[in-house]
Amino acid sequence: MTKNEAIKAALELANKAEIVMLGTNGDNGYPNIKGMIKRENEGLRTIWFSTNTSSRRVPQIMKDPKTCVYFVDFEKWKGLMLVGTIEILQDPKSKKRLWEDTDLRYYSEGVTDPDYTVMRFTTEWGNYYHKLSNVTFNIEEVGE
Amino acid sequence: MTKNEAIKAALELANKAEIVMLGTNGDNGYPNIKGMIKRENEGLRTIWFSTNTSSRRVPQIMKDPKTCVYFVDFEKWKGLMLVGTIEILQDPKSKKRLWEDTDLRYYSEGVTDPDYTVMRFTTEWGNYYHKLSNVTFNIEEVGE
Numbered sequence: 001m002t003k004n005e006a007i008k009a010a011l012e013l014a015n016k017a018e019i020v021m022l023g024t025n026g027d028n029g030y031p032n033i034k035g036m037i038k039r040e041n042e043g044l045r046t047i048w049f050s051t052n053t054s055s056r057r058v059p060q061i062m063k064d065p066k067t068c069v070y071f072v073d074f075e076k077w078k079g080l081m082l083v084g085t086i087e088i089l090q091d092p093k094s095k096k097r098l099w100e101d102t103d104l105r106y107y108s109e110g111v112t113d114p115d116y117t118v119m120r121f122t123t124e125w126g127n128y129y130h131k132l133s134n135v136t137f138n139i140e141e142v143g144e
Numbered sequence: 145m146t147k148n149e150a151i152k153a154a155l156e157l158a159n160k161a162e163i164v165m166l167g168t169n170g171d172n173g174y175p176n177i178k179g180m181i182k183r184e185n186e187g188l189r190t191i192w193f194s195t196n197t198s199s200r201r202v203p204q205i206m207k208d209p210k211t212c213v214y215f216v217d218f219e220k221w222k223g224l225m226l227v228g229t230i231e232i233l234q235d236p237k238s239k240k241r242l243w244e245d246t247d248l249r250y251y252s253e254g255v256t257d258p259d260y261t262v263m264r265f266t267t268e269w270g271n272y273y274h275k276l277s278n279v280t281f282n283i284e285e286v287g288e
Contacts, residue, residue, distance in 0.1 A: 019218050023167050023175035026212075026227070031167035031175040033214035035223045068170075070177035074163050079179045083170070106276075132250075 006135035007044070007142055010080045010128040013071045014041050021070040022049070022086075022121075024060045032060070033070075039098045044082060044142050047121040050098050052106075054115060061086055061119065069121055077131050084124040084139075094118045150279035151188070151286050154224045154272040157215045158185050165214040166193070166230075166265075168204045176204070177214075183242045188226060188286050191265040194242050196250075198259060205230055205263065213265055221275050228268040228283075238262045 001009075019035050026032035034057060040048040047069050051057060061067065065085040072079045089095070092111075095118050099111045107113035127136045145153075163179050170176035178201060184192040191213050195201060205211065209229040216223045233239070236255075239262050243255040251257035271280045 019216070019221075021165050021177055021214060021216070023177045025169075025173070025175055028210075029169070029208075030210045030227050031169055031212050032227065033165055033167045033177060033212055033225055035214075035216050035218075064173075066172075066174045068175050068177055070165060070179070072163070072165070072179050074179075077163075081177055083174050083176065 001130065001133045001135055003135055003137055003141065006128040007137055009078070009130065010126060010137075011044055011142075013073060013078055013080050013128075014044055014047075014082075016073075017041075017071045020047070021072070022057070023068040023070065024057060025064040025066060026060060044126060045123055045139060047082070047123075048098055049086075049119040049121070050103070051117050051119060052115050053117040055117075058088060058117060061088055067121060069123075078129070080126060080128045082121070082123040082126045084122045086119050086121040089118040089120055094120070145274065145277045145279055147279055147281055147285065150272040151281055153222070153274065154270060154281075155188055155286075157217060157222055157224050157272075158188055158191075158226075160217075161185075161215045164191070165216070166201070167212040167214065168201060169208040169210060170204060176201075188270060189267055189283060191226070191267075192242055193230075193263040193265070194247070195261050195263060196259050197261040199261075202232060202261060205232055211265060213267075222273070224270060224272045226265070226267040226270045228266045230263050230265040233262040233264055238264070 022036045067086045068083045107116040123139045125138045166180045211230045212227045251260040267283045269282045
């Protein structure tokens with residue numbers, strides 16, 4: 001698997017994913033993982049999430065934005081880790097960007113609901129594997 | 145969902161899982177995640193893995209054994225995070241415990257192959273969620 005082949009396969013996996021795993025630095029120096037709905041991805045560069053403002057992830061991320069996002073295909077034994085940083089966004093433009101009418105189930109006040117928070121992950125580097133081969137790449141090596 | 149119901153459902157998810165996500169403390173303070181085959185679990189207390197001795201996880205874990213293991217059911221929107229520490233084991237008893245004949249595909253020298261390494265994760269606490277409810281428990285609260 002060449003680097004270009006890995007990046008192409010990584011992009012397919014990221015585009016297809018609905019639920020991804022977010023790795024954060026939790027309390028007392030332990031890594032934490034949580035399954036999250038992927039709201040949007042701009043290629044491999046940026047992944048958008050939404051969460052409850054009251055979620056335990058929010059203070060973790062405000063304290064330490066170093067995170068990773070993991071995509072997995074259990075059947076085909078493919079995995080992609082993207083490593084980078086994540087931001088908590090509360091500005092109206094970011095909140096409107098992800099908002100869908102079905103979000104009203106969770107955020108009864110709508111897009112301005114103070115419990116509705118948007119998170120934007122920015123990739124620095126990644127590692128893609130398929131079966132026994134794996135390839136590491138920097139985000140600069142990824143095309144648009 | 146009561147704590148007992150959550151622990152029971154967590155145990156079912158852990159028993160059923162084939163591939164789980166291992167969270168480690170990676171380079172430069174970033175969390176890392178990798179999909180791993182669960183070789184064995186002793187309830188929620190201990191999870192056994194095997195890996196290549198040459199894997200990049202091994203020096204990470206030797207430097208910092210603080211880890212987490214994440215189990216997910218994408219269809220039913222269930223997740224379980226176990227937080228604790230992991231050990232690298234090279235003793236013959238541990239290596240024999242997990243060895244299966246199909247491992248010969250990866251470790252041609254058999255159970256004594258120096259590239260075959262066993263890892264044992266020990267849980268301190270966990271968090272189980274199903275849809276919108278989630279429950280945190282200490283391992284002392286889990287029966288045998």
